[in-house]
Each structure stands twice: as C-alpha cells, then as structure tokens.
Amino acid sequence: MAEKPHTPSYRLGVFVFLLLAFLTALEFVLSLWLNVWQLLALVAVIKAGLVLYYYMHIYRLFVSDPEADHESYVYKLATNRMGLWLFFISDLFLFGGLMIARFNLLQLTHPDLNQVVGLIVTGVLLLSSFFANRGETAMARGDRKQFLISIGVTMLLGILFLVGVIGVEWQIAPFGPGDGVQGAIFYSMTGFHAFHVLTGVVFLFIVLRNGLRDRYSAEKHWGVEACVVYWHFVDVVWVFFFPALYLIGKVFGS
Amino acid sequence: MKKFFSIGLVRGLAWQILGTALGIGFVTLVRLLLRLPAWKAEPAVVFGALIGALFFLYGVGVMDGWLKQASGEEAHDELDDTHLGWRRYFGASLDHKVIGIQYLAFSLSLMLTGGTFALIFRTELAEVQMQFLSLNQYNTLMSLHGMIMIVSILLGIAAFMNYLVPLLIGARDMAFPRLNSFSFWIAVPAGLILLSSLLLGGVDTGWTGYPPLSARAPLGMQMFFLGVSLAGFSSILGGLNLIVTIVRMRAKGMTPFKMPIFVWAALATSLITLTATQLIGLSFQMVMFQRLFGMGFFDPSKGGNPVLFQHLFWFYSHPAVYVFVLPGLGLISELLPVFVRKPLFGYKWVAMSSIAIAMVGFLVWAHHMFTSGMAEYLRVPFMYSTLLVAVPTGVKFFSWVGTAWRGKISFDVPMLFLLAGIFVFLFGGLTGPPNATISTDLHLQDTYYIVGHFHDTMYGGYIFPFFAAIFYWFPKMTGKRLNEKLGKLQFWLIAPSFTIMSLLMMRIGLLGMRRRIADYDPAMGFQPYHFIMTVMGFITALGVLVFLINLFITLKRGKSAPGNIWNSRSPEWQAPSPMPVHNYDKPLEVVGEPYDYGLPGSRFVKFEGEE
Numbered sequence: 001m002a003e004k005p006h007t008p009s010y011r012l013g014v015f016v017f018l019l020l021a022f023l024t025a026l027e028f029v030l031s032l033w034l035n036v037w038q039l040l041a042l043v044a045v046i047k048a049g050l051v052l053y054y055y056m057h058i059y060r061l062f063v064s065d066p067e068a069d070h071e072s073y074v075y076k077l078a079t080n081r082m083g084l085w086l087f088f089i090s091d092l093f094l095f096g097g098l099m100i101a102r103f104n105l106l107q108l109t110h111p112d113l114n115q116v117v118g119l120i121v122t123g124v125l126l127l128s129s130f131f132a133n134r135g136e137t138a139m140a141r142g143d144r145k146q147f148l149i150s151i152g153v154t155m156l157l158g159i160l161f162l163v164g165v166i167g168v169e170w171q172i173a174p175f176g177p178g179d180g181v182q183g184a185i186f187y188s189m190t191g192f193h194a195f196h197v198l199t200g201v202v203f204l205f206i207v208l209r210n211g212l213r214d215r216y217s218a219e220k221h222w223g224v225e226a227c228v229v230y231w232h233f234v235d236v237v238w239v240f241f242f243p244a245l246y247l248i249g250k251v252f253g254s
Numbered sequence: 255m256k257k258f259f260s261i262g263l264v265r266g267l268a269w270q271i272l273g274t275a276l277g278i279g280f281v282t283l284v285r286l287l288l289r290l291p292a293w294k295a296e297p298a299v300v301f302g303a304l305i306g307a308l309f310f311l312y313g314v315g316v317m318d319g320w321l322k323q324a325s326g327e328e329a330h331d332e333l334d335d336t337h338l339g340w341r342r343y344f345g346a347s348l349d350h351k352v353i354g355i356q357y358l359a360f361s362l363s364l365m366l367t368g369g370t371f372a373l374i375f376r377t378e379l380a381e382v383q384m385q386f387l388s389l390n391q392y393n394t395l396m397s398l399h400g401m402i403m404i405v406s407i408l409l410g411i412a413a414f415m416n417y418l419v420p421l422l423i424g425a426r427d428m429a430f431p432r433l434n435s436f437s438f439w440i441a442v443p444a445g446l447i448l449l450s451s452l453l454l455g456g457v458d459t460g461w462t463g464y465p466p467l468s469a470r471a472p473l474g475m476q477m478f479f480l481g482v483s484l485a486g487f488s489s490i491l492g493g494l495n496l497i498v499t500i501v502r503m504r505a506k507g508m509t510p511f512k513m514p515i516f517v518w519a520a521l522a523t524s525l526i527t528l529t530a531t532q533l534i535g536l537s538f539q540m541v542m543f544q545r546l547f548g549m550g551f552f553d554p555s556k557g558g559n560p561v562l563f564q565h566l567f568w569f570y571s572h573p574a575v576y577v578f579v580l581p582g583l584g585l586i587s588e589l590l591p592v593f594v595r596k597p598l599f600g601y602k603w604v605a606m607s608s609i610a611i612a613m614v615g616f617l618v619w620a621h622h623m624f625t626s627g628m629a630e631y632l633r634v635p636f637m638y639s640t641l642l643v644a645v646p647t648g649v650k651f652f653s654w655v656g657t658a659w660r661g662k663i664s665f666d667v668p669m670l671f672l673l674a675g676i677f678v679f680l681f682g683g684l685t686g687p688p689n690a691t692i693s694t695d696l697h698l699q700d701t702y703y704i705v706g707h708f709h710d711t712m713y714g715g716y717i718f719p720f721f722a723a724i725f726y727w728f729p730k731m732t733g734k735r736l737n738e739k740l741g742k743l744q745f746w747l748i749a750p751s752f753t754i755m756s757l758l759m760m761r762i763g764l765l766g767m768r769r770r771i772a773d774y775d776p777a778m779g780f781q782p783y784h785f786i787m788t789v790m791g792f793i794t795a796l797g798v799l800v801f802l803i804n805l806f807i808t809l810k811r812g813k814s815a816p817g818n819i820w821n822s823r824s825p826e827w828q829a830p831s832p833m834p835v836h837n838y839d840k841p842l843e844v845v846g847e848p849y850d851y852g853l854p855g856s857r858f859v860k861f862e863g864e865e
Contacts, residue, residue, distance in 0.1 A: 070503065079503075082498050083429065083430060083498045086528060087494060090490050090532055097533045097566055100562075100565070100566070101551060104562050104565075105557065177548065178548025178550070180550060181550055181551070183550070188551075206324045209325075213326045215326050
C-alpha cells in the first residue's frame with residue numbers, strides 16, 4: 001500500500017489543530033474589526049483546505065493501484081473511499097443550496113445571534129475534529145487504548161455541540177423559526193447541520209462499540225476511517241456555516 | 255400465513271402501516287403533552303409518512319446487512335443462490351439483475367398509473383366545460399400524471415442502468431450491492447406516499463409545486479413533496495453506485511474509450527443525479543418547512559422570495575430532463591449498429607456528447623424563468639447556454655445518420671422503436687430552440703406548445719428507446735423472446751397516434767391554448783383538436799395494452815431464445831440467456847473495438863482461456 005511508508009504521527013494532528021484554532025480566532029477578530037466578507041471567505045477556504053488535506057486525507061483518493069486484483073482488500077478499500085467522497089460531493093450540493101438561499105434572503109447581514117455561544121460551539125466542534133483525527137491515527141498505529149479514548153471524547157464533544165446549538169442557541173435566540181427570513185435561514189441551516197452531527201454521533205457510537213469488541217486492526221479499519229472522515233466533513237460544513245451565520249456583515253435588520 | 259409474511263414486500267408494507275400509525279400517534283402525544291390541541295393533521299401525517307417509509311425499509315430487510323455490521327457481526331455481499339424462485343423479485347436481493355428487473359416492474363406499474371391519470375383528464379378535455387371531473391380532481395390528476403411519470407422514468411432508466419452496466423463492463427455486480435438494493439426499495443414507499451396525496455385533498459399546483467400556491471395547497475401537497483424527496487434518495491444513491499461501478503469495476507483492457515456507449519450515457523446521467531437531485535429535495539423540503547413551521551423562505555410577507563424556489567427547483571429539474579433522455583439516446587447509439595451491421599459513426603464524439611450535454615445542462619436552468627420576474631440581464635446568457643445544448647445533441651443525430659447510412663438495415667421490433675425514437679426526438683429537439691429564445695418564449699411560455707415539445711422529447715428520448723431495449727434484452731432477462739407480430743402491432747398503434755397528438759398540442763399551443771387548465775373557451779375553436787388528441791391518446795393506450803398482453807403471453811408460453819439472437823458483439827450476448835446468477839463464468843478481456851460490426855474476424859471481448 002503506497003500510502004503507508006511511515007507511521008502516522010500524532011504531532012501533525014496537534015499542529016494542524018493549533019493552526020485551525022488560530023485561524024478561527026483570527027476570523028472572529030477580523031469580523032469585529034475589519035468585516036470584509038472576502039477575507040472571511042478566504043480564511044474559511046484555508047481552514048477547509050487544511051481539514052480536507054490533513055484530517056480527511058483527500059490525497060488518498062488519488063493513490064490506487066490499477067493493476068490490483070478487483071477482489072483484494074486494497075482495491076475494495078479504494079472503491080469504498082471513492083463512494084464516500086461522492087456522497088460528500090452530493091451532500092455539498094444540499095449545503096450549497098442552503099448557502100444560496102441564505103445569501104439570497106439575508107445578503108451580507110447575519111442573524112441576531114449570541115456571538116459567545118457561536119464561538120464556543122465552533123471551538124467544541126474543532127476540538128472534536130482533533131480527537132477524531134487522533135483516534136484514527138491511533139488505530140493506524142495499532143494503539144487501541146488511545147483509539148478508544150479519542151473516539152469516546154469525540155463522541156462526547158459531538159453531543160456537547162448538539163446541546164450548545166439546540167439546547168442553548170435555539171432557546172436563547174430572539175426569534176423563532178416563523179419570525180421572518182432570519183428565523184427560517186438560521187433554524188434550517190443549523191437544523192440540517194445538527195442532523196448530520198447527530199448521524200455522526202450515532203456512527204461514532206457504533207465504531208466505539210465495535211472497537212470495544214476489537215473488530216478493527218491497524219491494517220483493516222475502514223469503518224473507523226469512514227466514520228472519522230465523515231465527521232471531518234460535517235466539520236468542514238460548519239467551517240463555512242459559522243462565518244455565514246455569525247460573522248458576515250452587520251446584524252440583520254439593524 | 256407465515257409463508258405469506260416471508261415475502262419481503264409484504265413485510266415491508268406491514269411495517270410501513272405500523273410505522274405510519276406510530277408516527278401519527280407520536281406527534282399527537284407530543285402535542286398533548288405540550289398542551290396544544292391534540293389533533294393537527296399536517297405535522298402528524300407528514301411525520302407518520304416519514305416514519306412509515308423508514309419502517310418499510312426495515313421491514314423489507316434491505317438494512318439487515320448494515321445493521322449486522324453496525325452490531326459488529328460479519329455481513330457478506332455474497333449472493334445467496336439458493337432461493338431462485340419468483341419470490342426473490344419481491345424481497346431485498348443483492349443481485350443487480352434482480353434489482354434491475356424490480357426497477358423495471360415498478361417503473362412499468364407507475365407508468366400505467368400515470369398513463370391512466372392522463373387518459374382520465376384527456377377525456378375531460380375532449381369536450382368544453384367540465385363533464386365528470388371537479389376542478390380539484392383535474393388539477394390533481396394532471397399534477398400527479400407529471401410527477402408519477404417523472405418518477406417512473408427515473409426508475410425505468412435505473413432499471414436498464416442497473417441491469418446492463420455491470421454486464422457491459424464485465425463486472426460481477428455493482429460496486430455496492432447493498433446500497434443498490436436500498437436505492438430501489440426506498441423508491442417503493444416514496445411512490446406510495448406520492449400516490450397517497452390522491453386521498454389527502456390532492457395536489458393542485460402542477461408537477462412544479464411552485465409556492466406561494468403550494469404553500470397553501472391541500473395536505474396532499476405535503477405527501478407529494480415528501481414522496482419526491484424520498485424518491486430523490488433513490489436517484490442520488492443509484493447514481494453514486496453507478497459512477498463508482500463504472501470507474502472501478504471495468505474488465506481488463508476496457509479503457510474509457512472502449513466502454514460501450516450506453517455506459518458513457520449512464521456515467522453522464524449519474525453525474526447529474528448524484529449532485530443536482532439534492533436541490534429539488536431541498537427546495538421541496540423548504541416548502542414543507544414553510545408549511546409546518548411557518549419558516550418564511552418563499553413568503554414575501556416575511557421577507558422571503560418565491561423566485562428563489564424556482565432557481566433551486568430548476569437547477570435540478572432542467573438537468574433532470576437530460577437524466578431522462580441521455581440513457582435513451584445512449585440506447586439508440588448502442589443498438590443502432592447492431593441493426594444496421596455497421597460500426598458506430600464517431601464513437602468518441604458520441605461518448606463526449608453525452609458528457610457535454612450533462613455539463614452544459616447545469617448552466618441552463620433559468621430559461622424556465624424568462625417570465626418569472628428574475629433579473630433581466632440574466633436572460634441572455636441563459637438563452638445562449640440553452641441554445642448550446644443543441645450542439646452535442648446535433649452530434650448524436652449526425653452519428654445516427656452516419657451509422658445508418660448505407661447499412662444493412664433489418665426492421666426487427668427494437669429497430670422500429672429506435673427509428674421512431676430518432677424521428678420523434680428530432681421533433682422534440684427542433685421545437686426546443688424557440689422556447690430557449692427569449693422573444694418567442696414570452697409567447698410560448700405555459701402554452702400547449704411546451705407540452706407538445708416535452709412530450710416529444712420524452713417519447714423520443716425515453717419511451718421509444720425504452721421499448722426497444724425491452725424487446726432487445728427481454729430474451730437476456732428471461733430466456734424468452736417477445737412476440738414480434740404483437741410488437742409490430744404495438745409499434746404501429748403507438749408511434750403514429752402519439753406523433754399526431756404531440757403535433758396537435760404544438761399547433762393549438764401556438765394558437766394560444768394554455769397548459770394545465772381544465773377547460774377552455776369554445777370560441778377559440780380548439781374543441782375538434784382536443785377531441786382528436788383524446789382519441790389518439792386512447793390508441794396509444796391500446797398499444798400499451800398490446801404490450802402488456804405480449805409480456806403476459808411470452809412469460810406464459812414464449813419461444814425460448816437461449817443464444818445470441820441479435821448477432822451482437824456485446825459481452826452479455828456471448829453468455830447464455832437468461833444470464834447466470836454470477837454473470838460471467840470466466841473473467842473477460844477486451845481485445846477490440848466495441849462496434850466494429852461488419853469487420854470480418856474482429857471481436858470486442860474474449861473470455862479467459864479462449865483463443
């Protein structure tokens with residue numbers, strides 16, 4: 001397998017996490033002092049690029065051996081990866097449609113939301129992505145204990161994110177889903193995203209349970225990889241939703 | 255009784271009824287606990303229908319493999335060849351051939367339903383004033399005719415893509431057999447939910463479901479939206495599966511430009527269904543949310559924008575027409591060389607034209623909105639991008655003419671349908687540019703001219719190639735050959751009557767007959783035309799009846815046709831009919847060009863161990 005010449009490293013994950021945290025802080029500060037949407041979009045694209053490359057390993061899609069036997073594990077693994085990524089492309093059209101609706105209806109303003117809660121839930125999701133990556137790295141190194149701990153922490157952080165969005169943000173927002181377009185946009189965008197987070201939490205739970213039963217090995221752990229990459233995908237969506245819902249422009253109607 | 259419940263479909267339906275009841279009960283209970291008036295039909299029925307669909311999928315057994323994997327057990331994609339009776343067609347199967355036939359049967363039954371609706375309201379139109387339908391019934395039948403036909407076409411193309419693509423590329427099965435089974439079975443509850451709108455007040459918006467009308471239509475509208483959204487998953491996941499299969503599962507030596515042309519068409523189609531389908535789902539769900547939660551996406555009084563719906567909706571629904579016709583046009587290119595015994599003219603250009611139509615198709619959606627009040631500067635670019643579609647389509651026509659030119663044409667039933675397809679699609683194609691051109695479209699928008707135009711494209715691009723494909727591959731599916739005489743009778747019933755009907759539609763459209771309306775002014779002089787169209791509609795239906803009789807007779811006591819009856823070069827005809835469960839005994843290898851008909855000594859594939 002061409003993609004594993006060296007042991008996957010924990011340190012790379014930490015480094016990428018720090019970079020993402022810095023960029024998130026940067027975009028938050030940028031939105032306060034210099035609210036130019038192009039800059040915010042640029043930061044979001046850089047963040048998404050980092051996650052796509054270092055956490056979702058997009059380059060693995062392009063590593064395959066065309067001569068391999070169609071029934072071999074390596075070949076099937078690459079086939080599965082392609083299926084998962086096509087699913088992401090499809091799903092991106094759903095989230096893209098929501099973004100189009102958002103910019104059509106709210107233009108360059110954002111709903112009247114609590115900035116602190118927004119920053120906290122974003123941080124929670126970012127941290128969960130770090131642990132998800134750590135879990136996958138641990139599995140690839142054959143470190144089962146670290147893998148179980150990391151996946152468990154990821155799942156708890158995912159639940160915390162849901163509590164933050166649905167339990168706190170939805171309750172304290174000064175508008176309901178029926179109150180004007182900002183309500184429609186805010187509840188539909190967070191709702192669709194939260195549904196994906198929920199499915200991710202269920203997926204993590206399944207992987208954790210199968211991990212406890214020792215179903216994965218350092219060589220064969222497609223289930224872990226799929227779950228973690230899906231989790232990062234949901235994170236990438238939030239990378240764009242966070243500035244779109246909290247940061248861009250002035251408060252709607254002000 | 256136990257035997258009865260061992261049939262997957264029966265279990266699925268039982269579970270669906272249970273799930274619907276539970277969903278309705280759950281919403282009512284929650285409302286009771288929240289001290290709201292307990293019964294509110296809309297949320298209860300929508301939630302019930304959704305839960306019912308999920309329960310159906312569980313009941314039919316299509317999720318068993320995934321649930322096993324999720325609970326840590328081993329689940330294999332291996333085929334179980336022990337149950338080979340008729341029963342396997344009524345339950346979750348992993349065999350792409352069985353799934354293809356399931357798609358085909360379900361598609362045909364939906365098509366009969368949609369066609370019956372058309373006959374009913376066509377009869378109403380034969381005479382001015384309303385005779386036996388209420389206005390709401392007319393609207394409902396007309397809207398559901400549109401959407402049910404669309405779903406049936408999506409299932410029909412899925413039938414042939416599922417059945418043929420793995421065979422044509424020499425694979426054992428699709429890349430993800432379990433997902434394939436799921437894609438089919440989710441369409442069944444979706445179809446039932448869509449049909450249930452008949453009983454829940456109907457649908458009175460036409461198949462497009464534009465708000466603000468759809469935001470205050472009867473409850474049936476919600477079932478319409480939910481059914482289509484669920485059917486969308488079938489299309490998305492089916493497309494995903496096909497792309498992966500085509501990219502990853504091809505036989506040795508089958509480079510991209512040696513793939514059969516139908517595989518190219520399937521690839522182009524799947525690229526659209528994979529991506530754009532999300533947006534019709536989203537736009538319909540947004541209207542559902544507007545109705546359920548008061549979200550004001552398309553409600554101007556809340557700052558919403560009704561035109562936004564049209565953008566999201568047409569971003570799928572225009573490329574969707576290429577989804578409907580690309581496989582059919584691919585079938586024409588695939589089968590024409592067999593019946594004229596000549597190589598396909600300009601293979602690479604035809605392959606690329608399918609991809610080009612799919613790609614350009616993403617850039618044309620707003621030509622449906624020239625009269626919708628969208629920004630005026632958007633009209634011209636959309637006019638030109640739409641006219642651009644004619645170029646790759648012209649490439650296909652050029653290739654067909656070039657292929658048939660001086661060929662040894664044999665007029666078997668599939669060939670007749672191919673020729674009718676080319677002929678009628680030419681009408682459909684040539685009547686397209688006037689709709690794309692802004693100045694003429696302002697007059698033609700929402701007239702019967704449009705109705706005639708798209709029925710021509712659907713018949714030429716789907717219905718006729720679809721019948722050709724059924725006649726051509728029926729021996730491969732069942733080992734029996736459909737009756738040629740009845741086939742010819744069916745052809746001569748359908749092709750002329752349909753052509754007359756669509757030309758008359760365009761004629762009265764040009765004169766000002768509006769589409770979608772239940773009645774018309776006698777002073778306009780349209781009544782004789784409508785009467786003729788109704789008669790033609792019934793003759794077309796008679797042709798379909800002949801087809802059904804043909805199917806029935808052939809299955810009961812048809813002539814067996816085990817070998818390569820069409821003298822085809824394609825790999826599936828080198829294997830016995832009906833196709834063995836595991837497809838090819840030995841792996842095959844591509845050793846030549848796919849369409850070198852008439853070249854002595856050449857062949858497309860050879861099997862391992864063959865000389």
